[in-house]
Amino acid sequence: MKCTINEVHKYVNEEVTIGAWIANKRSSGKIAFLQLRDGTGFIQGVVVKAEVDEELFTLAKKVTQETSVWVKGIVQVDERSPFGYELLVTGLEVIAEAVDYPITPKQHGTEFLMDHRHLWLRSKRQHAVMKIRNEIIRATYEFFNQEGFVKVDPPILTGSAPEGTSELFATKYFDEDAYLSQSGQLYMEAAAMALGKVFSFGPTFRAEKSKTRRHLIEFWMIEPEMAFVEFEENLEVQEQYVSYIVQSVLKNCEIELKTLGRDTSKLENIKAPFPRISYDDAIKFLHEKGFDDIQWGDDFGAPHETAIAESFDKPVFITHYPTGIKPFYMQPAPDRDDVVLCADLIAPEGYGEIIGGSERIHDMELLKQRLDEHNLSMDAYQWYYELRQYGSVPHSGFGLGLERTVAWISGVEHVRETIPFPRLLNRLYP
Known part of the structure; x- marks a missing residue:
């Protein structure tokens, strides 16, 4: 089922596909967290190494900030999240890779941010x-x-x-x-x-x-x-x-x-x-x-x-x-x-x-x-x-x-x- 992030509440425990960008990511040895955005909102995608094939987990760890993707996953309730839901990722496909995105998670000056508005x-x-x-x-x-x-x-x-x-x-x-x-x-x-x-x-x-x-x-x-x-x-x-x-x-x-x-x-x-x-x-x-x-x-x-x-x-x-x-x-x-x-x-x-x-x-x-x-x-x-x-x-x-x-x-x-x-x-x- 294709949907947007602001619609995931309709599909709890179901598998959905979302077109999104990678806003940020972090990973440990056994799990990768993808911060996804699609314009309607933000949701965390969780990729568990033990539950996906090696190719998908490797892709999740190396995918770059602001790369556009099709992400497939099961919607789960997450009370720790301000949004209330997260996505247990089961598939990831790159649409277009972003290389050297200039606005990184670090602090930037106002003029720099305005130049890149x-x-x-x-x-x-x-x-x-x-x-x-x-x-x-x-x-x-x-x-x-x-x-x-x-x-x-x-x-x-x-x-x-x-x-x-x-x-x-x-x-x-x-x-x-x-x-x-x-x-x-x-x-x-x-x-x-x-x-x-x-x-x-x-x-x-x-x-x-x-x-x-x-x-x-x-x-x-x-x-x-x-x-x-x-x-x-x-x-x-x-x-x-x-x-x-x-x-x-x-x-x-x-x-x-x-x-x-x-x-x-x-x-x-x-x-x-x-x-x-x-x-x-x-x-x-x-x-x-x-x-x-x-x-x-x-x-x-x-x-x-x-x-x-x-x-x-x-x-x-x-x-x-x-x-x-x-x-x-x-x-x-x-x-x-x-x-x-x-x-x-x-x-x-x-x-x-x-x-x-x-x-x-x-x-x-x-x-x-x-x-x-x-x-x-x-x-x-x-x-x-x-x-x-x-x-x-x-x-x-x-x-x-x-x-x-x-x-x-x-x-x-x-x-x-x-x-x-x-x-x-x-x-x-x-």
Whole structure:
């Protein structure tokens, strides 16, 4: 019976055939242990000298790391294994021999591993991170589909910048200037006016010269937008969504979290509602903690976010930021024109902001005023302005950065491990 590693539980005490790679091996005089992987998981193959012919045992002892094989064996329960099963090998056939595989079981430097990212992905740790990333994506689609959202794909090439910044990758679009998208948000607002509740999932690009463990040049964002939804309801959707994906990972990625040594007790507590602190109170809190460098009107850096997050055991919303440090499209607070109806969701354990969201301006005169204040061309934003001209409604949305969220949930330190092929300030290869 041909099967995959994640299916062996169906065939206990039966003989199966698995296509796999040799992740690692060790042997004594009478027994050889083959660590096998096939993409779906890892299992140990045991080759007992006394129970197989000499040719098979010799092959098992000499087969090299990352050689591809057909392995035949009897599935056995193994309570000592994190996986719960092992394979008593009865046959082994080499498909393609790997010679001098560069990533050996010894320690390697980060740059070496990044140069060999195409191979590093095969390791048990990287496999676990990618499986958790996949589960977050799967749970994202499940959550928004259950909540009545429609998936919409915004363009990657745009003629303007949603954030109005200079941190853009510019290119020529025939005889026009174009940019790689920083966010699909503005287009998702248009989609929300047509479909009510929408979400996108796609790549975004920031030409930001940052080398921190939280930053990538190319990353993926989940961006929902909702018509007839105001600020408070927007926050509720965010905390329900984050709770949902965390609990889905706990339920479906137990082996992967164990592989990474993740303290799951910290994740079990991640359930809505989440605490909230206003920007004003956050400034006071930081001053009490000795952060005299931060003043009202400044944006928070990583040390400030971490200090605030450490006071809570769940993600925390920081709300009502100053108008001057936020993008042009955010709705002012009803009782104050110096702050906007926005929130950043800060993850625990020093992982920083994972969501930015706000109620959007729905008054066309105020939007025109904001475009003028930000020196943004009305010609470029005419279509966005028209969303307010033809049946405007209160609406809200947010964006979740996938890689930071994967890093937090999986417990890895750097976002470069949370995307298959990271694009960093000094890295475009492989």
